[in-house]
Amino acid sequence: MSALGPATPEAVGLPRAEDAAALAALVRETVAAGLEREALHLRLGPLAPWLRRAHHHRLLREALAPLERPHRARVFALPNGDLVALAPPGNAHLRAAAETLGALLPEAPPALLRLPRQAAALLAALEAALAPAPAPEPPAGGAGAGAADLAALERTLGTASLAAFLRCRPVLHLPPEGGVSEPRWTEWRLALPELWAALLPGLDPAASPGLARRLRGVLDRRLLAELARPEEARRLGAAGLSLGLAAIASPEFRRLDAALGREGRAALRLGLPAAEALADPEGFLAAAALCRGRGYRLVLEAEGPAVAALLAPERLGVEAVRLPFSPALAAAGLPPSLPPGRVVLAGVDRAGGIGWGWEAGITLFEGRLLRG
Amino acid sequence: MTVTLPPAALPPAAWRRDAAAPFAARLRRLLAGGGAGQAALRLAPAAPRRRRALRLLLEEAAREGRGEVLEAPGGALLLLGEAGAAARARALLDEVGLDAAGALWRLPEEAPALLAWAEAAPPPDLAAAPLAGLDAALQRLPLPRLLRRRAVLRLGPGRPPRVALRRLVLSRAALAAALGSPGEDPDLLDHAADTLARRLAAAPSLPAGPGTLLPLPRGGTVPPAPAEGTLGALPLEALAAPDMPARLAAAGWTPAIEGLDAVALRLLSPAALPEGAPLLLLRWSPALADRGPVQALRALDPGRLVLLGCGGAEAIAWGLARGIGLFAGPAVEALLPPGEAEGAA
Numbered sequence: 001m002s003a004l005g006p007a008t009p010e011a012v013g014l015p016r017a018e019d020a021a022a023l024a025a026l027v028r029e030t031v032a033a034g035l036e037r038e039a040l041h042l043r044l045g046p047l048a049p050w051l052r053r054a055h056h057h058r059l060l061r062e063a064l065a066p067l068e069r070p071h072r073a074r075v076f077a078l079p080n081g082d083l084v085a086l087a088p089p090g091n092a093h094l095r096a097a098a099e100t101l102g103a104l105l106p107e108a109p110p111a112l113l114r115l116p117r118q119a120a121a122l123l124a125a126l127e128a129a130l131a132p133a134p135a136p137e138p139p140a141g142g143a144g145a146g147a148a149d150l151a152a153l154e155r156t157l158g159t160a161s162l163a164a165f166l167r168c169r170p171v172l173h174l175p176p177e178g179g180v181s182e183p184r185w186t187e188w189r190l191a192l193p194e195l196w197a198a199l200l201p202g203l204d205p206a207a208s209p210g211l212a213r214r215l216r217g218v219l220d221r222r223l224l225a226e227l228a229r230p231e232e233a234r235r236l237g238a239a240g241l242s243l244g245l246a247a248i249a250s251p252e253f254r255r256l257d258a259a260l261g262r263e264g265r266a267a268l269r270l271g272l273p274a275a276e277a278l279a280d281p282e283g284f285l286a287a288a289a290l291c292r293g294r295g296y297r298l299v300l301e302a303e304g305p306a307v308a309a310l311l312a313p314e315r316l317g318v319e320a321v322r323l324p325f326s327p328a329l330a331a332a333g334l335p336p337s338l339p340p341g342r343v344v345l346a347g348v349d350r351a352g353g354i355g356w357g358w359e360a361g362i363t364l365f366e367g368r369l370l371r372g
Numbered sequence: 373m374t375v376t377l378p379p380a381a382l383p384p385a386a387w388r389r390d391a392a393a394p395f396a397a398r399l400r401r402l403l404a405g406g407g408a409g410q411a412a413l414r415l416a417p418a419a420p421r422r423r424r425a426l427r428l429l430l431e432e433a434a435r436e437g438r439g440e441v442l443e444a445p446g447g448a449l450l451l452l453g454e455a456g457a458a459a460r461a462r463a464l465l466d467e468v469g470l471d472a473a474g475a476l477w478r479l480p481e482e483a484p485a486l487l488a489w490a491e492a493a494p495p496p497d498l499a500a501a502p503l504a505g506l507d508a509a510l511q512r513l514p515l516p517r518l519l520r521r522r523a524v525l526r527l528g529p530g531r532p533p534r535v536a537l538r539r540l541v542l543s544r545a546a547l548a549a550a551l552g553s554p555g556e557d558p559d560l561l562d563h564a565a566d567t568l569a570r571r572l573a574a575a576p577s578l579p580a581g582p583g584t585l586l587p588l589p590r591g592g593t594v595p596p597a598p599a600e601g602t603l604g605a606l607p608l609e610a611l612a613a614p615d616m617p618a619r620l621a622a623a624g625w626t627p628a629i630e631g632l633d634a635v636a637l638r639l640l641s642p643a644a645l646p647e648g649a650p651l652l653l654l655r656w657s658p659a660l661a662d663r664g665p666v667q668a669l670r671a672l673d674p675g676r677l678v679l680l681g682c683g684g685a686e687a688i689a690w691g692l693a694r695g696i697g698l699f700a701g702p703a704v705e706a707l708l709p710p711g712e713a714e715g716a717a
Binding site for chain 1: 425429432467468469470503559562609645
């Protein structure tokens, strides 16, 4: 262990701990089944430098040791270094560990949470542990990407692999009554904000929507070219792919279309951005007619509840609407024109996203905490 | 054939080969391989975004009729395939509500006429888009060349027409022509229009206030309004950004939503348009009188609507019958007394 390394749970000598996704799944199941559990949340993240001292490692290890024996409690390590132990109620070892740790870490006393009542607080802690580092602020004045930046970029993008920026997340069917969660398809998405930050650091894509859309077209076509290779196309299976209208009209799309065959097309969901439906209604209807005609399913990707209300799914001929969870959505509620059965709630790594979705009648979820 | 790729966007090798091959020669090869009972449908050149939509529909039609879609150097689209493909294309165009002028050749009987047309098509423009210099060019373009002054009139039975709003419009066609090949790319054209809308809002001695309608960018920085309450024509697309209404209000604009037409009304739930926009700009076309759009419009207060592009008495009569009071377009400006007409510069 390096004295300068981060104070990960491994570094403090804990045995193998499970990850945040497993904890989120367990909390969800616990809530769904109405089971009572006690959770001990140890906020080590902010204390990391302090914990690097060997003396404290040993004390911490001793306090947690009784919990690590089989059947007593499950210990989860969160990406920010926090630890969460989960046990049935009245577990004496959990209480004892809480007391010891409270004395050991007076700066950050461990929180004892009761499930299902305090599930939201625990999910909030999970969210905080997962929160990415704040994105670098665009320079003052919100410098937009210039056309010259884009020109230079398009020259270099020709052969670059996008693999490092491709995110794949399952979309799960999670019935509120606590039934079995079931993976429905896998979303493949380019991490566009990260790509922008990597490709054009310091420039704000939102400042020039036209240029951002053009760059997105170039990236979409690169991705399609990679997916259209026969071995990739065969592997795709039940998948969701987010594409701009320019990509649907591209030769790369036609190559993927041919490589997929009839079954491959029927298993693929194409996500079309709502902004493009507003910018180019004719193009959207034409692309939708083409994609439906070839057997794809269509998903409208709405940026928020207001635009989802403007574009009702039956008018567009789309099967589902992908909507990111946000405080604004929770405040506004689903638009009445949008049947909850046709919503995919994305970004449910935020506290309460799944709970809110269930209340709204949604059963399809996508987020970093979910695993198929 | 892949001509919809934007010129500077790293076309694959096949594209370069295609584009370099003379269109007529390629067409001749394809015709030589065709059998009986074929047809060619030609759609006239359209603006880049419309052309992309038309192309998508032709490709869908081509799939059923074993056809192929070609793009002539001047921008005309050609669907070549079994006669059924052309019929399918017509049906799809109707379904989406796209109105496109076309010509039909029966093949192989009329192949000579088709080839004569192809040989007369202008040669392809293979110049690379000077994307790198676009922003500098946008700062240099003289605004007056791209601006059109228009009037919005209030019309009603039993009263003389009067000017309700003065409107400044950026001509997309003039902008595309001034830009050359970047103007062929709809996204770059959007970027150019946004940049010029910001330049315009900062221009000195601009008409301003609640009686003036100026263009707004579809996103990014919202320029301050030249005077509180100046009307800004906001592209429909800007509504995808949840914070747009608040940002407009903070900059002193009163939004007028732009981009509503017969096709947009097939997609939109008009009742969900933001209530903070007192005016909705609706573009006239005969398809607006169809049942679908008329039904969609019932959800809107006709007092908020401005009927744009009125080219004749039919449009004005339709609008008046729906309770619309504000009108624009050549047929409307013709109603102004000569002294009041502000010149369709």
